[in-house]
Amino acid sequence: MAMRFKNLDGSGPQAFTRVFKWAVTDKLAGKRRSAPARAVVPHVEPDLAVLATPPAPGEGARLTWLGHASWLVQLDGVSLLIDPVLRDAINVIIRRNVPPGVPVEKLPHIDASLVSHNHYDHLDLPTLKQVGARIVTGLGHAPVFQGQGLSFHELDWWESTQVGPVRVHYVPSQHWSRRGLNDANQMLWGGFVVEGSSARVYHSGDTAYFQGFKEIGARFPKLDAALLPIGAYDPAWFMRLQHMNPEEAVQAFEDLGAMAFFAMHWGTFKLTDEPLDEPPARLDAEWLRRGWPRDRVHVLPVGGTHTVRHG
Template sequence: MSLRFKNLDGSGPHPLSNIFKWAVGDKLAGKRRKSPGTCVMRRVEPDPAVLASPPGPGEGARLTWLGHASWLVQLDGVSLLIDPVLRDSIPGFIRRNVPPGVPLGQLPPIAATLVSHNHFDHLDLPTVRQVGAPVVGGLGLTRYFQRTRLAVTELDWWGSTRVGPVTVHFVPAQHWSRRGLKDINETLWGGFVVEGSSARVYHSGDTAYFDGFHEIGRRFPGLDAALLPIGAYDPEWFMSKQHMNPEQAVRAYEDLKARHFLAMHWGTFKLTDEPLDEPPQRLDAEWKRRALPAEPLHVLAVGESLSVRQG
């Protein structure tokens, strides 16, 4: 199969035989770990009046976790959404375990929606259409918005665009893309570095652990926050090509040399076999095993905000 896009190491997605083995064969054979489809999640109700006033120039960035990989990132008077999936479910009959941190109707005016890739748990077209903001994403993404009036900016890896006073950089990730039967790796996947006057924030998108974290950290020194996925890793033989486990996420954080680690991509949708609440437990254990200082680690409640700024 000829693929339009590949990872930095030349790899593509699993062959269909591996997908069948994971989705059907191992399930029928009873080889997959069974765990509940729900768990108790901490959740806070953010103040809409606070969110309506983004930090201004020189005031750093406010990061609000909306659940899964969805974030409200506010800096320099601008509000951005990253990978917003704010409906009750995603295709495949996968319902939310916890409501979104900020409902659609309570979002502040959004300057741009950043989409890391086209998988349904990161690109929810009804959510993006209702938000109504211009879209920034990887090469090929425009095809999904041809029936809308939304402006789309496509970026290659290491490409950049401006959203008002803020610069958005699209950076590599170790993943893949697919939304239909015939579009495997036809659109580019990646992460984002959002750069303002007094804060620089990295959102990895979906990614496995890869050497690219070193290069992202080198090109963007002084990252104030790294928003990194810690869930959807079991079984390892299948998921490690596309997702990190908590231990790998800590390695990525150290490679990036970021000041703060913010956990994401856990607890919201039951996508894989580990218990929904296992990822932060393993993250905490790995953090302590490495004897890392406690202050930089943040496992936010859904709806909770953290402010960061250049030190």
């Protein structure tokens, strides 16, 4: 089956030979960095009574990190889930290092689930079915959702849809997609800009560093929050074409012109070779090197909540 989608620079998924070298050859040869499968990652109990009621118009956006790339974003009376993966494991094999910030059964009413792309650590069909909300995602995802009893709405890059009073925009990322053996790049990947009356929030989805951050920042100036991935980057020769390291994430934040940085995509699942707890330390070092204000960077504990609004 021919590839349908490509990145802005024309690139597609990595060649199988590169995947095999990382996953098999280098592992057998002992060339891969070794790190424990577990680590201590901060986790707090969420205030479920507060989360039960989304902020009203004018009160900004409440952001709750659920672990990995999963977020509860609440604004203008609306509750959205982004990339909800709230089970104990993905694909049975890769188990959570830290429990989800809010279990599915304790979530507030969800108005829509936003799914950035089809990789299993971002599109978890059992979680989405348990939530039961309308799904907003990229083009080409009908084969996943048809017959599942879920309503879904597909968007191309730069298209948008309404969830109540909130506008949801789908924007490019530098990544790829595959869910089966023969569907490489048949389903579009991207990120989201969630826009309400008093806050504008960007979630990058999975992405490498790319020039698209500057265009997103130009189209959506003064983003109040940028939710950016800082993990799954080692080894760089393989991962940098699809994921960012913390230093690249900081550069992406600068390109976006956003007000506040929120770290994600670290500490939850052991997907790559770096230690699970290394990304925040590298982020902190890069922030310090640049001399930027500490109150603009947030590494929330899993289950932690922060509210942003237009300055």
